[in-house]
Amino acid sequence: MTLMEIIKGRRSIRSYSNNPIEKEKIEMVLEAARLAPSARNRQMWKFIVVTDPDLKDKLVDACNGQQFMKQAPAAIIACGEGPGIMSCGQPVETVDTCIALSFIMLKAYEEGLGTCWLGNFNQEKIKALANIPDDVVAVAVTPLGYPAESPDARARKSLDEVVSYNKY
DSSP: OOHHHHHHHOOBOOOBOOOOOOHHHHHHHHHHHHTSOOGGGOOOEEEEEEOOHHHHHHHHHHTTTOTHHHHSSEEEEEEEEOOOBOTTSOBHHHHHHHHHHHHHHHHHHHTTOEEOOBOOSOHHHHHHHHTOOTTEEEEEEEEEEOBSOOOOOOOOOOHHHHOOSSOO
16 A cells, blocks of 8 residues: 555544454554654654553543544553644644654554544543643544444545645
């Protein structure tokens, strides 16, 4: 599969089979995150892999009732350590962690696994659940598992609608 095929084929998965994920696949997905670029190569992130069934049940509540969180055999909580603001005004821990999580999602698809980027969660509940320190932010959460669905591609804006040259 080419990178463009992976990008075009990836979907947000909200239904998972109960097939376990091979440890090697989880490690390859996490390796993709480890190799992602970061500001000044600081790599100020941490990825918490949740596989404990009790914790996954609690993730449903922390993710505002999204039941599919407990279907997947695993979930990844992507955390940004920091804080820091880039000279452009963006929070470094959020930007860097989002890049790494994007790498996770693309590698997961290549490995036949599904993911779904979740920003709909309660920060304090996630932090309490996963023992995340006060100075670390949970940036996003994704379930990880074998898809039990194959959603159609959603409509995308044309390139002309999202790109301009030289000026906005």
